Amino acid sequence: MKLYCLSGHPTLPCNVLKFKSTTIMLDCGLDMTSTLNFLPLPLVQSPRLSNLPGWSLKDGNAFLDKELKECSGHVFVDSVPEFCLPETELIDLSTVDVILISNYHCMMALPYITEHTGFTGTVYATEPSVQIGRLLMEELVNFIERVPKAQSASLWKNKDIQRLLPSPLKDAVEVSTWRRCYTMQEVNSALSKIQLVGYSQKIELFGAVQVTPLSSGYALGSSNWIIQSHYEKVSYVSGSSLLTTHPQPMDQASLKNSDVLILTGLTQIPTANPDSMVGEFCSNLSLTVRNGGNVLVPCYPSGVIYDLLECLYQYIDSAGLSSIPFYFISPVANSSLEFSQIFAEWLCHNKQTKVYLPEPPFPHAELIQTNKLKHYPSIHGDFSNDFRQPCVVFTGHPSLRFGDVVHFMELWGKSSLNTVIFTEPDFTYLEALAPYQPLAMKCIYCPIDTRLNFIQVSKLLKEVQPLHVVCPEQYTQPPPAQSHRIDLMIDCQPPAMSYRRAEVLALPFKRRYEKIEIMPELADSLVPMEIKPGVSLATVSAVLHTKDNKHILQPPPRPAQPTGGKKRKRASDDIPDCKVLKPLLSGSIPVEQFVQTLEKHGFSDIKVEDTAKGHIVLLQEAETLIQIEEDSTHIICDNDEMLRVRLRDLVLKFLQKF
């Protein structure tokens, strides 16, 4: 069993597991941090961005100044933003049988894999993952396509040139494989390959392996996966949460007894407590608004935003914010808000019970009804008429490189009254802000990452007791910035096996058994004998049938009746097939009883001699000699087949057959 590691991003994994005869891709994460190296795509022509100076080498050579621009000491690529794809060379991706998706954030690279690698398999995901994943992709495509950019920079990617660039461009990995965003057509085609699954559903893959999604508690429809055969079990844990937010709680018990547990998607901010972050979010928000400033919340159109809106729902009136407009701007804002209300089955208990009343599970329905929350597809159109300040705007993309958020950064960046509050943990906020520097607006960083932290992980591992843990290398050492925090790493016995991008791990795994079905007729014919108390044996001679990786044992065919010699017998017909195995024998032969038995069967003139290791029984009349030792019997006789067979059967009576 092998694990091919195609992504180096611990929360956006992409691994391929070879297990028995199947090839299973676990998640399809797209590393979007690569876009931080690019200039933002402004919705409205931005003089500031378009007038940034070109970057030139130390020696003054300016041949890159069309591609690279400088802003406050940072260098950015002036081009359509590009994403860092999972490795496509490590393994032939056309051999992947299935792709298992754990949550909507971990499927963003799907179109690249399903549309461009010869992939012909099936993708499995839950309905919320697919629907919300579609929304995320739709938003991404929309953000990028609505700001057409003629230029696509490639010169800087040349290895010899890249070496000369300043950090972080210099250290960017695999830049030659970076790709532009996919199209909606590719998204639709990729999503059409998905088959919907439900928690606890057992999906058979070629009769060899069974995969099962389990609730992971992180997002709507998010799942961990069990990959198992009858005797082996691999758990794939990705993006799980033990906090009570809106999704169904995590199913931990089903992860027990795993041979291998692959652990990805832990919290990216292990030092931040989500609850206190939410508190900070609310207090900073109201402070800014009360002072007449605007609040910008860069966010994804689904996920934490539901929780933030719910918090605000409870907070707005008590904080005296009822007159402040809240805007949610995204091409998929409406869909996201609507979809969240129909996935009752995937929600936590409290929210589920609401549908019995029947009421919408999320209170943002009421915020919309009372006009406190308004949503728009973009800043163009209705929004420009309704826009009132001060206000709170939720909009994407959290990287600050594309989407309506770019406009608000340019609009509000110059005033210290305004605040941008970072809640999404996927991008370091300083890097995200770099192309907007110098900036007067306040920046608050309260990342809300509900995924497992290291304390929860070690508790989880103690509870589910996997034999081996496999995880990204980042989790086996403290974070680089906090090298003294040895509590911020995975601690388990035996130590976790770590992987990095483009590595192939052989998983410590020995398969010993396989399931086989004994047909009832055969089972009836078996004769069990008790060897020890509680342990019985039965020798089995049967015909093995194997079809679709399922094995069946059927009774041996009855020996064919000799058909009256119509055909002339050939000599070779008589030659026995040496592959018909005789059973093994075990036990020993008590000499006295054996002699008595011989006598009973008409042998006379029997003489027994003792030897060093046993006895020799002589049948003088028949010129036959039988050597009997503890573990062997040797019959030496003349060529009298009748006699030999009689003796053989008498000996066999004393022995057990296996």
Place this chain on the structure above:
Amino acid sequence: MPEIRVTPLGAGQDVGRSCILVSIAGKNVMLDCGMHMGFSDDRRFPDFSYITRSGRLTDFLDCVIISHFHLDHCGALPYFSEMVGYDGPIYMTQPTQAICPILLEDYRKIAVDKKVVEITKHIHDNRALRYVELLPLSGTVQEPQSTSNAFTPPLTHWLLSPCILIPSACETPGTSPLMLVDDELEIKAYYAGHVLGAAMFQIKVGSESVVYTGDYNMTPDRHLGAAWIDKCRPNLLITESTYATTIRDSKRCRERDFLKKVHETVERGGKVLIPVFALGRAQELCILLETFWERMDLKAPIYFSTGLTEKANHYYKLFIPWTNQKIRKTFVQRNMFEFKHVKAFDRAFADSPGPMVVFATPGMLHAGQSLQIFRKWAGNEKNMVIMPGYCVQGTVGHKILSGQRKLEMEGRQVLEVKMQVEYMSFSAHADAKGIMQLVGQAEPENVLLVHGEAKKMEFLKQKIEQEFRVSCYMPANGETVTLPTSPSIPVGISLGLLKRELAQGLLPDSKKPRLLHGTLIMKDSNFRLVSSEQALKELGLAEHQLRFTCRVHLHDTRKEQETAVRVYSHLKSVLKDHCVQHLPDGSVTVESILIQAAAHSEDPGTKVLLVSWTYQDEELGSYLTSLLKKGLPQAS
């Protein structure tokens, strides 16, 4: 001999109070727990004494499964749990669980029987059906908070997996979710398309399985998709057979017919009464009329009788994933369940002049508002009543559909029916063709019919037996059908042994059936098949070698070495498929059989061949001695 036993406690050769007991591999499952609308006495509920005679329900049953929210499938639940006293797990889908209390409440309002009122009122007051624990799938059943009322154990509703159905299952058949009731009993749900949240179930223990269809519909309608099932080859398929003999024309024709009749009546100033149940058909017909009204720009009002509508539509909105693909795709832009033309009905409207269309509950005209309106409008031939679904025997609906025009009402009043009576089969049951289609899809070994009339069942039974060559049963209530099964036994085979065998299977002569030889070790309930060597080793036993050496006398005057060469070339020519070797020490081997030539102690013209083999080579050894005994061919 293992067997599957099926006993209908209700719905055996009858429609109403569906309740079927299934025993499979030692597990007892109750399928549905319905009430009979046509009775108000004991026959209203299934005969649970069949079980309680011999013990407690909860001890006997491993679980109860409810297929959908119609009262003839779940209406006895309160009685069953509160009065008879069952507190084990009950499985149903989320929409069923949400809507079933609403219908019970609806029923309570119109029930004439005082006892029923009490029971259902109690349920309502305690909101017992709302005390639902939505448990994590692998969790144990938790006791819900106990109610203050000492009279009842609280209902323990254990929901099927929240994702029990793949909503898109109707459009893209795939594997459906599977739930474990315990270590052995598995339930799998399939989309049934009958009403919102309706499901068919596969109940499986080991390799034995039963499929129960509940009510299902094989043609998609305006709000639901069609039922489907995979080729799961159950030992038994229990199917409803409401329309065992009917083959319906296309849905589109029926819809056109329906609209035409409504339109004509309204045009001539008549009133149209459509008795329905609050949820299900009502929504489909509302969607139909709504779009028609919009297209034709009609002004006549459409009313929906109970306050339930709005609520009902809310449910539909929240359970969008259970509707059909079209609605799911467009719900963000336009919610199909928000009606512009359909308004709430007020009792006073029934007497207003002018045309109107009224949807009123209940659907079989056996009580309540629909019956009240029917009595008001029945005398006018301009009016029309359209019965869009099946009516149980004994109800007013059934009477007028069977042609009765003079009805005896309570107080010896006779009601003369002059209004037009129309029957439009909109009930979402599979017709004969649909039932045959489902049987064909599932490929069961046996079929059992329930939820239909005996005469019609008989016809369908013959048809199924002829077409599919499987046995078909139709037990009456209380009658048990027993089917012997022969489950195979799963054991673990050591990979070494299996791989050795599979590798052998790749050899050219693999066409001959090959025998796998091994030892089955049975320890407690752990069964493992291993090679004999491994079995010996594991048990700490030594192998006992049994060896034979036979002396074969040959007439040969040459030296021993030459005899050996002759033996070698002879065997080599006869045994083409075997490995025959002549070793440097002068001995000859055939596979692992050793042959040595020696001089005879007395007769120099005779050589003695010593043929030595172990028990494992018994056949070949025995063959060689008899072959050599015949002598060697003369050297040419």
